[in-house]
Amino acid sequence: MPSLHDHLEEKSVHELLVGINEEDKKVAVAVEKAIPQIEKLVEAIVPKMKRGGRIFYLGAGTSGRLGVLDASEIPPTYGMPNTYVIGLIAGGDTALRNPVEAAEDSAEKGWKELCDRNVGPLDTVIGIAASGTTPYVIGALHHCRKAGILTASISCNPGSPVSREADIPIEIIVGPEFVTGSTRMKSGTAQKLVLNMISTATMIKMGRVKGNRMVNMQLTNxxxxxxxxxxxxxxxxxxxxxxxxxxxxxxxxxxxxxxxxxxx
The missing domain is CATH 1.10.8 (Helicase, Ruva Protein; domain 3)
Structure with a gap:
């Protein structure tokens, strides 16, 4: 079946931008369908965090970068120490700016990195993988479940392997990308929206917001x-x-x- 968006190189800039925008409009609708699962996850996280538990995000490539981004915004926005929401990316900090060859292919590396941070039963581990097939993420969630640690996943493929390793799978089915396979686009946007929802709702329930104001923000400028x-x-x-x-x-x-x- 031919793609809805083909022969992109022949289109005008206006046509390209309209096409991207039309696809982006589908993302919020797809996220809305997953609100029950997102709600279930936040409801599970908050009591654990009130007892000292942490959130770990794990991902590779764009997914990993989005997890690190969300985690890094928590201290300045809500005044929480940077030890409460932690983003881990396959390949480490180098991978934030540059691809790290085969970093996501190890099914054991993610679990090792969690163990280095003394992951335990009060923590929640959220695997982020647009395709739902990233070994770095799947392996970590598999070990976490065996260890009795709450797991969740954020993916954009229905019934993917990462969903099967998650206690709370969140699937945002956004459909084919404007540029085929470029999951930094609709899939990345969907993941960013879900991460916003998880961390914001959690921080509000942790008492870090009054009214709708960031009353605990860091005074950094x-x-x-x-x-x-x-x-x-x-x-x-x-x-x-x-x-x-x-x-x-x-x-x-x-x-x-x-x-x-x-x-x-």
């Missing part, structure tokens, strides 16, 4: 300090300069507001 000071102004009615002083004294919006309210 002037923009965030300004944003935090304005949050305190809204919450307390203080003038901006006093709010900023309070923020810098206590290090987070939440701590600053809590301390201020104690003395009112």
């Amino acid at each position: 002037q923009k965030l300090i300004d944003r935090g000071a304005r949050m305190i102004v809204e919450e307390t009615g203080l003038d901006y300069d006093t709010a900023k002083e309070l923020l810098l004294l206590h290090g987070s919006v939440k701590k600053a507001v809590d301390e201020y309210m104690k003395h009112q």
Whole structure:
């Protein structure tokens, strides 16, 4: 059967962009169908994390990079230590920028890397693999299940091997890519959306958000300090300069507001 998108080299730039956009529109609909499984996963993660458990993301290539990206955003956004959500990519940090030959082909490497970090029953291990066939991910999930560790998977192929190794398989069926096999496109977008949902919902349930504000964000630049000071102004009615002083004294919006309210 001919592809819906063929002879791409003959199309205009406008036609290419419209075609990519049309495919991208399908992604959120596919993610919506998986909300029950995503909900089940978050509901399982939160009580474990409240007892000190961690989330591990494992993937290779684009999938691995997306896991590392999501994990790296947790400390600045929610003020959680970087030991709570950890991204592992086949081939290590080198693979974030450059392909590492055959790194994903070892079915034992992922499990070894988890063991090096003392993975245990309070932890949750989420394997990310668009094809659902990556040995690095499948092997790690297989060992985790044998060890009684909660496993989940995020893939874009129905009934794939990685789903069979997951206690909670999340399958986002986005259909063929605009460029055949280029899973950094719709599949990558789908995985990013799911990771956003998992980590955001988890952090909210961990008490790291108030209202819809990042009250525990790290004050790593002037923009965030300004944003935090304005949050305190809204919450307390203080003038901006006093709010900023309070923020810098206590290090987070939440701590600053809590301390201020104690003395009112």
